[in-house]
Amino acid sequence: MANIAIPNSIPGQRRTTGAWRALGTVRRYPIFPVAILLIVLVIPAVFANWVAPHDPVVGKLSNRLVPPFWVEAEGEGIYAKSGGTTAHLLGTDKQGRDILSRIIFGARVSLTVAAISIVMAGIIGTTLGLMAGYFGGNLDHLVMRLVDIGLSMPAILFALVLATVLGPSFQTVIIVIVTIFWARYARLVRGETLAIKSQDFVSRSRVAGASNTRIIVRHIFPNVVNTIIVLATLEVGQVILLESTLSFLGAGLPRPTPAWGLMIANGRELLVTSWWVAAMPGVAILLSVLSMNLLGDWLRDRLDPKLRNV
Amino acid sequence: MQRFILIRLFHSVIALIAVSVIVFGLGRLSGNPLDTLLDVDATADDYARVSAYWGLDQPLHIQYLTYVGNVFTGKFGESIRFPGQDALDLLLGRLPATLELASIALVVSALIAVPLGVIVAVKKDTGIDLVGKIIALMGQSLPNFWLALMLIWVFSVYLEWLPTSGRGTWKNLVMPGVALGYFQVAALMRLTRSSMLEVLDTEYVKLARIKGLKEWRVIWKHSLRNALIAPITYFGLILGGAMTGSVVIESVFSYPGVGQLAIDALRAKDFSVVQSVVIFFAGIYIGANLLVDILYAYLDPRIRYTH
Numbered sequence: 001m002a003n004i005a006i007p008n009s010i011p012g013q014r015r016t017t018g019a020w021r022a023l024g025t026v027r028r029y030p031i032f033p034v035a036i037l038l039i040v041l042v043i044p045a046v047f048a049n050w051v052a053p054h055d056p057v058v059g060k061l062s063n064r065l066v067p068p069f070w071v072e073a074e075g076e077g078i079y080a081k082s083g084g085t086t087a088h089l090l091g092t093d094k095q096g097r098d099i100l101s102r103i104i105f106g107a108r109v110s111l112t113v114a115a116i117s118i119v120m121a122g123i124i125g126t127t128l129g130l131m132a133g134y135f136g137g138n139l140d141h142l143v144m145r146l147v148d149i150g151l152s153m154p155a156i157l158f159a160l161v162l163a164t165v166l167g168p169s170f171q172t173v174i175i176v177i178v179t180i181f182w183a184r185y186a187r188l189v190r191g192e193t194l195a196i197k198s199q200d201f202v203s204r205s206r207v208a209g210a211s212n213t214r215i216i217v218r219h220i221f222p223n224v225v226n227t228i229i230v231l232a233t234l235e236v237g238q239v240i241l242l243e244s245t246l247s248f249l250g251a252g253l254p255r256p257t258p259a260w261g262l263m264i265a266n267g268r269e270l271l272v273t274s275w276w277v278a279a280m281p282g283v284a285i286l287l288s289v290l291s292m293n294l295l296g297d298w299l300r301d302r303l304d305p306k307l308r309n310v
Numbered sequence: 311m312q313r314f315i316l317i318r319l320f321h322s323v324i325a326l327i328a329v330s331v332i333v334f335g336l337g338r339l340s341g342n343p344l345d346t347l348l349d350v351d352a353t354a355d356d357y358a359r360v361s362a363y364w365g366l367d368q369p370l371h372i373q374y375l376t377y378v379g380n381v382f383t384g385k386f387g388e389s390i391r392f393p394g395q396d397a398l399d400l401l402l403g404r405l406p407a408t409l410e411l412a413s414i415a416l417v418v419s420a421l422i423a424v425p426l427g428v429i430v431a432v433k434k435d436t437g438i439d440l441v442g443k444i445i446a447l448m449g450q451s452l453p454n455f456w457l458a459l460m461l462i463w464v465f466s467v468y469l470e471w472l473p474t475s476g477r478g479t480w481k482n483l484v485m486p487g488v489a490l491g492y493f494q495v496a497a498l499m500r501l502t503r504s505s506m507l508e509v510l511d512t513e514y515v516k517l518a519r520i521k522g523l524k525e526w527r528v529i530w531k532h533s534l535r536n537a538l539i540a541p542i543t544y545f546g547l548i549l550g551g552a553m554t555g556s557v558v559i560e561s562v563f564s565y566p567g568v569g570q571l572a573i574d575a576l577r578a579k580d581f582s583v584v585q586s587v588v589i590f591f592a593g594i595y596i597g598a599n600l601l602v603d604i605l606y607a608y609l610d611p612r613i614r615y616t617h
Contacts, residue, residue, distance in 0.1 A: 148325040151334075152599075154591035155556045157572055158333075161584060164576055165339045241453055245558055248455050249573070264456050268562075271463050279463070282456035290444075290451035297447075 030298040033291035041288040044107040052101035056258040059097030063276045066092040091276045102258040103284045104237045114239040117177035118232050125185025125301055126228055130216050133193025150183030163251035173252050177239055188231060192224045226303040234296035237289035244285055260285050314607055322596045330590040334374050337581040372452040378552045387582025397586040407477055408567035412552035414483045418491030419498055427502025428534055450490040458489040458562040475564035486563045491553055498541055505540040509533045550598040554591045
């Protein structure tokens with residue numbers, strides 16, 4: 001068989017120069033998204049204490065509203081606008097806090113919220129989905145009705161109501177996101193379980209005397225792991241967006257947490273004079289969510305093409 | 311088919327009832343509205359009188375049943391913030407504004423997504439395909455409130471072309487429409503692209519090419535017309551999504567729609583209005599999905615039996 005392997009390209013036309021090979025690698029693997037993710041999200045989140053040039057919460061009022069470093073000073077007298085300095089690369093906010101440092105610590109906040117809530121929603125949704133799909137019957141009905149309810153809640157408004165009840169806090173944000181996101185895992189995993197359950201290897205292991213728990217954990221779960229990973233990756237971006245929206249509306253993380261959504265809210269009234277306060281954290285959200293989505297798309301095509309429509 | 315529709319309808323009603331119970335319970339948990347309603351020096355007598363008026367002295371389940379009973383007679387509960395007005399009337403009064411905004415958002419996303427989807431399908435697997443994909447994904451990756459603020463910064467602060475808030479002229483709709491519509495571009499573009507790819511592969515398109523028609527005619531007339539069916543069935547979901555998404559955008563642009571009403575009501579602990587809006591939005595979502603499910607089940611009989 002080895003002799004008739006189909007070549008990937010016609011040998012005579014193969015270009016082997018380094019540049020071409022590099023370009024091929026770039027197209028085949030999500031190098032740019034991963035690089036951006038690492039630079040914007042992961043490295044700042046993990047090493048915030050070492051990477052951030054200034055304190056994210058305490059600022060100096062004498063340094064308030066310094067523009068980013070590339071903005072030059074203009075005007076004279078009372079109309080004078082100061083220019084940016086390299087001490088504050090992305091400028092400072094109203095309280096004189098360094099925006100770059102706040103964005104870096106904000107990455108840690110966003111990533112923590114996303115990781116905790118996605119793991120929790122994933123565990124709850126996967127467990128319920130596996131059990132509903134495997135055991136069927138009334139349990140299945142119950143879980144599917146709960147999924148219906150979870151999916152039909154208008155996310156933002158429900159989150160706002162819940163946040164009003166619980167008060168803005170870290171736990172509130174986690175609870176809100178988990179309540180909204182678990183249902184998608186449950187629905188997807190249930191569907192997959194139904195398909196896998198009817199395959200021969202499951203009935204054979206039952207004949208061989210495997211318990212229900214063993215069949216679910218050892219035979220069905222490994223077959224849905226890819227789906228769960230793809231869904232989780234695609235949802236990181238959505239969780240970051242939802243958390244920042246809640247914080248922006250004052251129903252998410254409390255001040256003075258350096259959360260990206262809160263920073264944008266702070267810049268809202270300063271748009272006319274100091275655009276950078278609102279603009280910079282938004283760029284951070286855009287870059288991290290976009291690269292996460294690109295990575296998720298790539299993973300989906302690689303691991304689970306069935307999920308095209310998610 | 312009838313059985314399928316009945317079951318799905320039944321499930322939808324259960325979901326809607328559950329949503330109403332949850333929101334009702336949460337509303338009551340969010341604090342006593344009397345604290346905001348009455349002055350600091352109100353006596354215990356005042357409290358008793360006012361809670362009896364609002365029915366707040368009853369046990370929770372009685373309050374809920376009264377509420378449900380009233381809903382069936384078309385009363386969603388008197389607003390606490392606007393005494394004498396029913397929540398439903400307030401909601402309906404704001405509905406045209408939100409519908410208008412959501413329609414503009416739909417037009418914006420269709421205007422971007424459909425041409426982009428066609429171009430990307432024709433130029434499949436080239437650099438243009440990748441660029442188009444990134445333009446669409448950007449919409450899904452931008453926080454829409456941030457996009458709204460950046461639009462304000464460019465078009466209101468810098469260029470002074472468009473007003474920052476309010477409603478009335480078409481100028482008020484441009485920025486909220488774009489901020490709301492761009493998010494939906496990715497899904498719609500993907501749909502257009504895949505159905506366009508299918509159509510481009512058919513015999514009649516090949517025939518059109520063989521006949522020697524100009525390429526742009528083949529693509530934009532013969533192919534696109536047939537490829538549009540799938541994206542158009544998706545329009546309903548976009549409209550629903552834009553309506554529920556309007557909460558944030560309306561708040562940024564102080565646009566007097568349902569979303570703004572909900573946020574104001576929430577701040578004033580105006581239960582009846584909050585729960586009406588949540589149930590209304592949930593109803594839109596459930597209704598849109600039910601419609602799409604039935605449509606798909608009608609088109610593809612296999613679906614009817616797997617559920």
